[in-house]
Every structure is written in C-alpha cells, then in structure tokens.
Amino acid sequence: MTPRRAAVIAVGIVVLALAVGAGAYLSRPETPVAAAGPPTYVDETESSGLSHLYDGGITFAVGGGVAVFDCDGDRDPDLYIGGGDLPAALFRNVSTLGGPLQFERVASEVTDEPRVNGAYPIDMSGDGIVDLFLLRAGDDLVLQGGGDCAFERATSRFGIPIIEGNSTAFSAKWETGARLPSLAIGKYLKLDEQGTRTLECDVSNVLLPTADGTGYAGVFGLPPGYCALSMLFSDWDRSGHRDLRVTNDREYYVDGMDQLWRVGPVGEPVAYTAADGWVSMQIWGMGIASEDLTGDGYPEVYLTSQADNKLQTLTAGPGQPTFRDIADRRGVTAAQPFTGGDPLPSTAWHPEFADVNNDAFSDLFVSKGNVAAQKGFAVKDPSNLFLGQPDGTFVEGAEQAGILSFDRGRGAALADFNLDGLLDLVLVNYGAPVRLWRNVGTGTAEAPAAMGHWLELAVEDPRSPNRNAIGAWLEIQLGEVTLQRELTIGGGHTGGELGWLHLGLGPTREAKVRVTWPDGEVGPWLSVAADGFAIIERGASAAQRWVPGS
Numbered sequence: 001m002t003p004r005r006a007a008v009i010a011v012g013i014v015v016l017a018l019a020v021g022a023g024a025y026l027s028r029p030e031t032p033v034a035a036a037g038p039p040t041y042v043d044e045t046e047s048s049g050l051s052h053l054y055d056g057g058i059t060f061a062v063g064g065g066v067a068v069f070d071c072d073g074d075r076d077p078d079l080y081i082g083g084g085d086l087p088a089a090l091f092r093n094v095s096t097l098g099g100p101l102q103f104e105r106v107a108s109e110v111t112d113e114p115r116v117n118g119a120y121p122i123d124m125s126g127d128g129i130v131d132l133f134l135l136r137a138g139d140d141l142v143l144q145g146g147g148d149c150a151f152e153r154a155t156s157r158f159g160i161p162i163i164e165g166n167s168t169a170f171s172a173k174w175e176t177g178a179r180l181p182s183l184a185i186g187k188y189l190k191l192d193e194q195g196t197r198t199l200e201c202d203v204s205n206v207l208l209p210t211a212d213g214t215g216y217a218g219v220f221g222l223p224p225g226y227c228a229l230s231m232l233f234s235d236w237d238r239s240g241h242r243d244l245r246v247t248n249d250r251e252y253y254v255d256g257m258d259q260l261w262r263v264g265p266v267g268e269p270v271a272y273t274a275a276d277g278w279v280s281m282q283i284w285g286m287g288i289a290s291e292d293l294t295g296d297g298y299p300e301v302y303l304t305s306q307a308d309n310k311l312q313t314l315t316a317g318p319g320q321p322t323f324r325d326i327a328d329r330r331g332v333t334a335a336q337p338f339t340g341g342d343p344l345p346s347t348a349w350h351p352e353f354a355d356v357n358n359d360a361f362s363d364l365f366v367s368k369g370n371v372a373a374q375k376g377f378a379v380k381d382p383s384n385l386f387l388g389q390p391d392g393t394f395v396e397g398a399e400q401a402g403i404l405s406f407d408r409g410r411g412a413a414l415a416d417f418n419l420d421g422l423l424d425l426v427l428v429n430y431g432a433p434v435r436l437w438r439n440v441g442t443g444t445a446e447a448p449a450a451m452g453h454w455l456e457l458a459v460e461d462p463r464s465p466n467r468n469a470i471g472a473w474l475e476i477q478l479g480e481v482t483l484q485r486e487l488t489i490g491g492g493h494t495g496g497e498l499g500w501l502h503l504g505l506g507p508t509r510e511a512k513v514r515v516t517w518p519d520g521e522v523g524p525w526l527s528v529a530a531d532g533f534a535i536i537e538r539g540a541s542a543a544q545r546w547v548p549g550s
Contacts, residue, residue: 031479032360032506035389036452037321037362038397039357041425041437042445050103050426052434053064054279054410056085056136059137059197061372062168062188062229062249064349064410064428064493065118069130071106071149075458075533075546077415077499078149079103080111080132081428088116088134092149097548098448100419101438106149113141116517117196118411120170120320124158124180126465133183134218134493135167138197138550139186159216165202166191171490173233173242175265176519178210181466182263184490186228189252201227201253205246207261217249220268222246224254229490230288232491233263235471236320240520242471244269247285247303258303259281260321270403277320283310288491289351291362292484293330293392299486300326303347304493308335308378331394332364332386340380340395347377348384350493354414355504356423358441360478361388367427367493369408380406383427405430411495419548421454423502423529427494453505453530458546459515461489461538468498469538471547477525478508505530513543 014116054064064189067080072092079091080419090111091103115137124131129145131154139162144154155162187202203225227250233242244261257280261269272278284306290299292310298318303310311332312323327333327462337346350367357363364386370379384402386394398404407429416424422439429435443449455476459469469487476483483503489496505511509530515523517538525544534543 007532013319019171030507030509031481032508033390033454034359034506035361036359038385038387038401038547039439039451040443041402042436042440044152044437044438045404048101048103048436049105049185050055050101050434050436051105052078052081052083052089052091053432054082054084054428054434055088055431057196058372059166059191059195060084060117061430063117063135063494064430065493066137066411066413066426067119067121067132067495068413068415068426068497068499069121073129073147075421075499076548077417078293079426080121082111082116082411082494083099083114084117085114087112087114087498088151089512090118091178093417095418097178098418101417101424102437108151110143110151110153115165118169120172121498122172122181122489123467123498126467128462130469130498133170133172135170135185137166137191138250140167140351142315143240145371153487155489160208161219163204163206163219164191166203168230168494169231169246170357171231171233171244173471173489174518175210179465180209180210181470183208184222184233186231186246187225187236188227188249189394195383199252205264207244209263209266209302218428222259222261222269223527224256226253226259227251229286230491230493232288232290232488233471233474234290234486234488235254236260236299236301237322238297239318245288245301247283247288247528249284249286251281251284258285263330266428272321277322281310286349287351287493288487289353290488290491291353293362295482297484302351302353304351306335307345309348309351309366317322318358330392332515334366334384337368337381338376338384339404340382341400342378342380344378346381347374349410350412352395352412352414352492354423354502355388356389356414358421358450358504358506359455360452360481360483360504361390363388364394364427365412369410369430369463369473372430383409383412384404403437407435411493413495413497416500418458419533420448421450421456422448452507453509455503455505455511455528456500456531456533457503457513457532458500458535460535461517463538468516469515469518474501475514475516475518476503477512478505488497500533511547544548
C-alpha cells in the first residue's frame with residue numbers, strides 16, 4: 001500500500017465516522033436561512049504540477065475548455081485541457097484527501113492532440129468508463145476510455161461522421177431505450193484551406209439523433225448557423241423532453257438570434273419561433289449555465305456575453321418558451337470589470353453555478369478575458385465570483401476570495417479535487433498558464449476549515465446505457481427548503497464536468513433526496529447524512545455511502 005493511499009484511507013475513515021456521527025442529528029433538520037461569506041482560495045498552481053498552456057492564433061481565441069472527470073476509476077476528478085495550436089493534455093489527480101492539490105501529466109499520442117478547443121466527458125459506450133468528445137479546429141474526435149487513464153480513438157467506432165469545421169459547442173442527451181446519446185455539435189467561423197478562421201459563420205451545426213434506438217440514423221442540420229459558442233440540452237418546461245438551447249456570437253452573424261430547438265426522439269429538430277412565444281435575442285453569446293434559482297422547479301438560464309450578461313426566467317410558466325431577463329435585479333449583469341480600473345465593457349466566457357461556501361445558496365462563477373486585443377473592450381477584466389444570498393440576489397466575492405487575476409480567462413471548472421467537501425477552481429487562460437486554486441474554507445492552507453455542511457452525490461443507472469442518468473432531476477430537501485438540480489452534459493464554455501454533484505447544505509445535517517429518472521420514473525425519498533459521499537443507484541432503497549480511498 002502506498003503512503004498516499006494509506007493516508008487517504010485513514011482520513012476517509014474519519015470522514016465516515018463523522019458522517020455516521022451526524023446520524024445523531026437526523027431528527028432535527030435545519031433550514032438554511034443565512035448566507036456565508038466568500039471562502040479562502042489558495043493559489044497552488046506552481047506546487048500542484050498542473051503546468052499547461054492554451055495558446056494559438058486568432059482561430060483559437062474562442063476556445064480553451066477543460067473536462068473534469070474520473071479517468072482511472074478512483075472517483076476523484078482528473079483533468080483534460082485543450083491546447084489550441086499546442087497539444088492538449090491529460091492530468092491524473094494524485095491529491096491526498098483534504099491536502100494540497102497534486103496532478104501528474106499522463107502523456108499519450110492519443111490524448112496529446114493538437115488543435116483542440118476543448119472537450120466534454122461523456123460515457124458514450126455505457127460501460128462505466130468515461131469517454132471524451134474533443135472539439136477541434138478540423139475534425140472532431142471521440143476518445144474511448146479504457147481505464148487507468150488510457151484512451152483509444154473511437155470516432156468511427158461510434159458511427160460519428162467527419163464534419164470539418166471549428167467546433168466550439170457541444171451537448172448530449174439520451175432518449176429512452178437508445179444505446180447511444182443524441183449529440184449536438186456547434187461550429188463557429190468557417191475555416192479556410194489553411195485551417196485559419198474566416199469572417200463568415202459556419203452553418204454546419206448538426207444534430208446526431210439515435211432515432212432507431214441502436215445507432216445514429218443520420219445527420220440533421222440546425223440551419224441557420226449563427227456562430228454557436230455554447231449548446232445545452234435541458235428540460236426547460238419539465239415536460240420530460242430535452243430541447244436544445246444555442247447561444248450565438250452576434251459579432252459575425254446578420255439577422256440572427258439565440259435559438260431554442262424542439263428535439264424529439266424522432267424526426268427533424270424544429271426551431272421555436274415567435275409564433276411559439278420565443279422572443280428574438282441578439283447577444284455576443286459565449287456560454288450557458290442553468291439552475292433553478294427561484295424554487296419553482298424550472299431552470300433559469302444564465303448567458304454570458306460581451307457587456308451585459310443575461311439571466312433568463314420563464315415569464316408565465318412552462319406553457320411557452322417566453323423568457324424575461326432578471327440579471328440586473330439579481331446583481332449578475334457584470335457589464336464592466338468590478339476592479340482594476342478599466343472602464344470598458346467586459347467579455348465573459350464560462351458560467352457555472354455551484355455552492356463554493358456550502359451555505360445552500362447557489363453561487364455563480366463567470367470567467368472573463370478580452371478575446372485577444374479587441375478594441376472597445378476591457379483588457380484588465382477579472383473573473384467574477386458571485387455569492388448567492390437568501391433573497392435570491394448575488395454579491396461579488398472574487399477579490400476577497402483570493403482568485404483575482406487579469407489573465408484572459410476562458411474555460412473553467414469548480415470541482416472538489418481533494419475530496420474535502422470544498423469546491424476548488426481551475427481556470428484555463430488564453431496565452432497564459434492554467435491556474436489552480438484550492439478552497440480552504442474559512443481556514444488556511446496549513447489548517448483548512450469547513451464552512452457549512454455538504455454532500456456529494458453520484459446518481460447511476462448501471463442497467464442503462466445512460467449510466468450517469470443524464471436528464472434526471474434531483475430534489476434535495478433541507479428542512480423547509482427544496483433544491484432542484486438537473487443532470488446535463490453541455491453548456492459552459494468548450495468544456496464540462498462529469499462526476500460528483502456537490503451540494504452545500506448550510507446548517508442541515510441530513511438531506512432527503514429523490515430522483516426523477518430520465519424516463520420519468522420517480523424514485524423514493526432517501527435520507528443521506530451530511531459531510532460525505534453517497535451513490536444513488538436506480539432501484540435501491542437506500543443511498544450507498546462511499547469513502548475516499550475505498
């Protein structure tokens with residue numbers, strides 16, 4: 001047994017003991033009512049071994065994504081990061097439980113691909129080993145995971161056609177009974193013969209549906225294409241069907257708009273129009289994040305842009321896709337840099353809802369950075385960390401948290417890399433090294449301190465090709481409050497996460513969790529003690545506790 005593994009198991013036993021001890025409080029559920037302040041983030045880039053650069057000419061200025069997933073079966077999150085003109089890179093997580101963040105480069109001619117904008121983790125084969133969908137300037141690639149962080153090229157094995165272009169958006173969903181997921185792929189500007197971007201939007205956005213339930217039935221176009229930079233399948237109206245949201249960069253299109261596509265299990269996708277209640281919106285669309293912030297069971301949609309960002313909520317319920325903007329009222333417009341003295345408009349990229357201080361109120365991270373040296377927009381443009389408040393508003397906390405940076409931010413992820421119940425931060429920059437911060441709560445690097453209680457869940461259906469239950473909805477009861485979370489693949493900025501769902505619980509020492517599975521079946525309420533990890537398998541009568549290192 002290695003010293004690292006022994007340490008992980010020893011601390012894991014302590015975590016389990018604390019979780020079991022929490023059972024003494026299970027009869028006294030407490031409702032979250034107070035917001036916490038920003039956590040302390042410690043920059044551990046240099047000491048972590050995470051050394052990587054995303055760079056390249058103007059063709060790669062709109063990429064820079066990171067995939068967060070488990071590539072070696074130990075359930076802690078590893079990293080795959082695009083490189084632009086440089087090779088992409090895979091990093092294995094070797095952090096000790098609760099300790100400093102540590103990564104090791106896993107070099108391979110398969111994963112060290114050039115011209116990668118970003119990647120999304122997805123279990124295409126349903127074998128429990130995560131695969132990667134690589135978005136490239138050229139032809140996209142699927143890398144099939146083989147365990148122990150090994151991969152094989154498998155694009156043709158899955159029947160995915162080669163569609164040349166500069167891919168910058170991706171999302172996936174499973175139809176009931178389908179062996180493979182339906183895939184949506186978005187393109188940005190057309191490439192010339194030398195592989196350099198032009199100034200004309202690529203119209204070859206595509207949907208690969210699994211209409212026959214066993215393989216790809218063909219390719220449907222999603223015309224017109226308006227320079228897509230993010231896509232997300234989401235059950236926006238809770239109908240049980242997942243439609244496709246697309247956000248587009250108005251810098252290059254003419255008479256375009258953001259889009260919502262009705263995507264059924266069979267047949268061509270159909271765009272929602274004004275006749276359906278869809279309202280035209282033209283923004284410099286960069287990234288998408290969705291979360292139910294109002295507690296009505298329907299997801300709000302955050303859209304990053306240049307200048308003001310949007311936070312959309314349904315105007316009159318799920319009857320039609322009519323949204324109104326509440327970003328200004330909630331405090332997340334973020335049209336200019338919040339510090340640094342640059343008065344010009346911001347350029348925002350990756351949005352992500354998560355609870356960084358474990359108070360049970362959703363927070364929002366937004367990466368920012370100038371496209372390259374675009375005139376009229378801020379050069380000193382730091383990323384935002386908006387902290388959720390009990391009244392539904394947000395307040396800025398990035399500088400106080402210690403993540404202030406003036407690099408040109410792109411893709412990012414909030415994930416618990418050392419499995420201590422606190423969300424760490426990785427940020428990909430354009431033309432500057434990747435940055436990594438460890439969340440130490442209210443403590444220090446030498447003595448981290450927890451904030452509120454927390455829970456991390458894995459939702460699995462081992463008998464389905466959709467093992468990770470993408471499309472499921474979770475209800476989490478915390479005293480008198482019920483949170484709702486949708487499991488999705490897509491959105492963000494050229495990268496995403498697949499793994500533990502982190503939940504801040506505030507003062508609550510027990511959560512009751514119920515899963516509505518992707519086919520609509522509603523599972524039982526399950527009680528789960530706080531401050532630990534749990535796996536919910538379909539059909540199980542109880543959540544299974546998991547101990548790091550086991």
